[in-house]
Amino acid sequence: MGAPAAFCAPAGRGLALRGGAAVASATARRHARVAAAPGARRAPRMDAAGTDFDDVARRLAEELGAPAADAGDKDEGAGAENVSVGPGNGGLMRVSMKHAASNQEVEVYTLGATVTTWKARGDDVLWVSKENKWDGAKPIRAGIPLCFPQFGPGPLAQHGFARLATWEVVFAGTLDDGSVQTVMTISDKTDNDVIREWGHAFTAEYAVTLSPTGLETSLRVVNTGTAAFDFTAAFHNYFAVTNVSEARVFGIEGLPYADRLNDGASGTEAADGGAGYLVDKAVDKLYSGAPEELAAFDFGALKVIKIKKSASLPDATVWNPFGEGGCDGGWKNFLCVEPAAAADKVVLEAGEEWLGAQLLGVE
Ligand SMILES: O=P(O)(O)OC[C@H]1O[C@@H](O)[C@H](O)[C@@H](O)[C@@H]1O
Secondary structure (H helix, E strand, C coil): CCCCCCCCCCCEEEECCCCHHHHHHHHHHHCCCHHHCCCCCCCCCCCCCCCCHHHHHHHHHHHHCCCCCCCCCCCCCCCHHHEEEEECHHHCEEEEEEEHHHCEEEEEECECCEEEEEEECCEECECECCCCCCCCCCCCCECECEECCCCCCCCCCCCCCCCCCECEEEEEEEECCCCEEEEEEEECCCCCHHHHHHCCCEEEEEEEEEECCEEEEEEEEEECCCCCEEEEEEECCEEECCCHHHEEEECCCCCEEEEHHHCCEEEECCCCCCCCEECCCCEEEEECCCCCEEEEEECCCCEEEEEEECCCCCEEEEEECCCCCCCCCCHHHEEEEEEEEEEEEEEECCCCEEEEEEEEEEC
């Protein structure tokens, strides 16, 4: 899989929340789908369960007939029963989507465009902190906080403004292939102090899509100004695990890393003999050149969470504080594996765009 160059998501039907159906369709088309990207390169020894979720799911969908939305009716609003927009926790605005054929559900808050819940086969794959106040004052610690235009500490607020800003929903509905999708956007026009502080002209679009192959999140950044800017970014996945001390990460052995718990000291991850990296102490490492596919294994639930990422996200962080100090009382029940473009800054010249995407699957 290279950078997802082909914008192959079909036009959709659903709630066009700004600018009518034309906006909705055009927006949906612009987002690449990792699942559909041609020429995917297989990473060796990544597949902890010995099967390829993506291929199996796609093949079955083809054989059994894609669980598409009602094919005949193309009116705007058809398929909207899969999607609702309204107040969630604390009255914060939320998009809720269902992909009934594959028994998946997802919720995305406009605060930070944060995916907070992804239910697959009845279980929530993502972790939600019980300490969230849902008052809009702080980023939501749950699911998939979006880190942009700064991953980690730096001149801006920790992890940038994306998770602090309120995003505008520009599409929420069912695509012609039966996938359900919401697209949210922010730009330099968005009312947010940290965005003003950054000072660059940009738009960012974030697409969240449920399909038979799983949950896809896709961030598209466009430099709409006349001068170059740079950024770092990450999908800060909080995966729910039965007990983090029995969880393992696959795909990172032998990779170079910067150890954030040790002033960014560089090292190389030890070989794990195929058993995966055991999270038995605090870890906060940024791995460079991470493979296209990673996995987290929850031994307590015998569950494999698979992550497929675009080449434009060459890095990955593994994080768990392994203790309550400075973090969250729920630390035992999450493991963060975060596709990132962070070891080197992404430089966008005037008029250029960048797209980073991940596809999550579970078995
Ligand atoms: O507490 P925050 O700002 O949400 O960040 C949580 C963690 O996020 C991780 O991505 C970082 O690698 C950690 O260093 C950081 O502590």
